[in-house]
Amino acid sequence: GAGVSQTPSNKVTEKGKYVELRCDPISGHTALYWYRQSLGQGPEFLIYFQGTGAADDSGLPNDRFFAVRPEGSVSTLKIQRTERGDSAVYLCASSPDRFYGYTFGSGTRLTVV
Amino acid sequence: DAKTTQPPSMDCAEGRAANLPCNHSTISGNEYVYWYRQIHSQGPQYIIHGLKNNETNEMASLIITEDRKSSTLILPHATLRDTAVYYCIVSGAGSYQLTFGKGTKLSVIP
Numbered sequence: 001g002a003g004v005s006q007t008p009s010n011k012v013t014e015k016g017k018y019v020e021l022r023c024d025p026i027s028g029h030t031a032l033y034w035y036r037q038s039l040g041q042g043p044e045f046l047i048y049f050q051g052t053g054a055a056d057d058s059g060l061p062n063d064r065f066f067a068v069r070p071e072g073s074v075s076t077l078k079i080q081r082t083e084r085g086d087s088a089v090y091l092c093a094s095s096p097d098r099f100y101g102y103t104f105g106s107g108t109r110l111t112v113v
Numbered sequence: 114d115a116k117t118t119q120p121p122s123m124d125c126a127e128g129r130a131a132n133l134p135c136n137h138s139t140i141s142g143n144e145y146v147y148w149y150r151q152i153h154s155q156g157p158q159y160i161i162h163g164l165k166n167n168e169t170n171e172m173a174s175l176i177i178t179e180d181r182k183s184s185t186l187i188l189p190h191a192t193l194r195d196t197a198v199y200y201c202i203v204s205g206a207g208s209y210q211l212t213f214g215k216g217t218k219l220s221v222i223p
Contacts, residue, residue, distance in 0.1 A: 004156070031209065042200060042213025043157065056210070091156050101147070102211070104156030 002026070004105035006092050012111045013082055021077040021108045025094030032075050033102065034067055035091040043091055049075060082112045117201045122218045125195075131188040133217050135201030138182040144205050146177060148186045150197040151216070157200065160186065191221045 005024040035043035045059040069075040093102040118136040125131040149157040168175045174187040200216040
């Protein structure tokens, strides 16, 4: 497709479980970003990939959060031992390079019960 | 990155111009002004950006004051589909990280 694809669109999980959220960026975009958006707030930066490597993971809240992009295309955000406070919309974006306007996906709404 | 201040909400009549203000009094010389919007249940959408000159594209116009301490996003003929939260963001040329505030919720009224 032409846009950034995120799956699943909704995920409900129990506290303490492990989840994976997938992002398929626009083909050819080398830069990929993850953001998190809580209800009523603007998105908050989590991590930035340039190619396969995480160039900046300073926004990850703690070591339960991890993200990979092994082939420089699809990325997976992984959350271990989920907590109710992790409930949010997780947004992925990509861009041709870091100086260009992002294209965001529609997000994955994660609910931890 | 410089902080921005936007009104929390605005209304605009359908077909009229919507003028969304943003204050960024601490902006530095190499920082750009970006505008994104977020329609309900979607990810943010890039609208326009500028450094110091006014900019126009198919979606909107961006007017930046001469001292660069404030800017206005103009939607020339607002439609119901323009109802969204509009974010004004200031970011350096070499920065990849966008710092979103709470934005302005624009309601276009029939």
